[in-house]
Amino acid sequence: MGSVLGTALERLQALRGMADLLPPQTMVWQQVEARARQHFQRAGVGEIRTPLLEATALFARGIGEATDVVGKEMYSFQDRGLRSCTMRPEGTASVVRAAIQHGLLSQGPQRLWYMGPMFRYERPQAGRQRQFHQIGLELLGVADERSDVDAIAMAWDLLADLGVRGLQLQINTLGTPEDRRCYREQLVGWLEQRAHELDPDSRHRLTTNPLRILDSKSKATQQLLLGVPQLLGTLGKGSRERFDRVCQLLRALDIPFVLQPRLVRGLDYYTHTAFEITCDQLGAQATVCGGGRYDGLAAMLGGPPTAGMGWAMGVERLVLLLGQQGNPSPPQVVVLNRGDTAQVGAIVLTRQLRQANLHVELDLSGAAFARQFKRADRTGGRLAVIIGEQEAQAGVVKLKWLHQTPQQQGSGLAMGEEWTVPVTEVAGTVGRLLNG
């Protein structure tokens, strides 16, 4: 160690918290992504792609300096122009920034979704990586509580459609900034009288972020909090009614939920609805999807005051819940070949068959035919195309069914039997055989 280059003996590997996704797994990801696209498309949500790298100031202002995410978890560095840059730790700030920058907010309501990697410098654990992926939705420019429920329903339905079981929707309201200022005063007053009973973490938050104390994991603190004044109790009439309507709409949609008064967001631009979708099968990181309303964010980033509602899902956590391995589809055709001339013919033919839209694997081993057949069988492929030197010289190939399943009835080619076919007719013959 010591040198930035490291020593020659050091084993090169991915950085801590940066995971490689390998082939069987990536299929599950593709399924998740495809399903998400489908859900967004049918809901009239357009995809937005923003840079992974942003000015540090965006997150400092958009997420808040007081948060852990900004305070100690960002991947920040200076670029060659001495600008402070940050790998995005979340998506919302970038989306709102882009919407402001391109004048989208003066063009009526925007329905946007995104998908991609986010970066937070944390100790990795189950369901948590330093580079992780989110699928997110942002609805901008609609303040109506129906948009809250529209957004939540999209998350709920996507998860259900993916086959995730054991989900719980937890919901709370933060009211308006005025509601919260008022509550905050009340809360701090109540807690200060009991400061000596608080755990050290919570006592610290009393000045930095008192609302978060409600979410403390300390048993003693939770015990103490049993009698704490509730935000719901201090909400103004408008906020109260708004929240009631959100709940009514959820009931109308048959989406079950539980009120979670401890679910809080500490920053001023968060308003009204906050929610999380959790799953008991995830270990310590139970939240698959989290989101809420952020009517104050656009203005905070220098744009026109604009209502906002959104959520993000953790794709790693989602895939964890799906628990599938992904089954690669077997090839339709495997091309076995041996000998100099045959190898050339085989690669030419393979390309032709692929251009005819067939799934074709070419054996590149040069091994004995016996071994090539064994390997071909193991791929689960259906039809073998065999080219040896004799066939290559004669301008033909041989066709033979692989493995036992006799779907070849009526094809005129029985199991174990070989057909000799001129090279020029292979594509047509193979197509006919495979389609019955």
Added chain:
RNA sequence: GCGGGCGUCGCCAAGUGGUUAAGGCAGCGGCUUGUGGCGCCGCUAUUCGGGGGUUCGAAUCCCCUCGCUCGCCCCA
């Protein structure tokens, strides 16, 4: 940043102080100099994450270090 667990071949894994470090899968070669799912034979870790120490002797004990993993904090 702080705690717990773990680290033997590409993967799974036996071995817990004593001559050459089991086995399985995968890979490669052969039985079959051009025809299959099975079988059989052979090959594939001078070395147990790395470094130091104890000992006549260490993968096995001790220390340090790196990495993985789970949890705290926080979040998706």
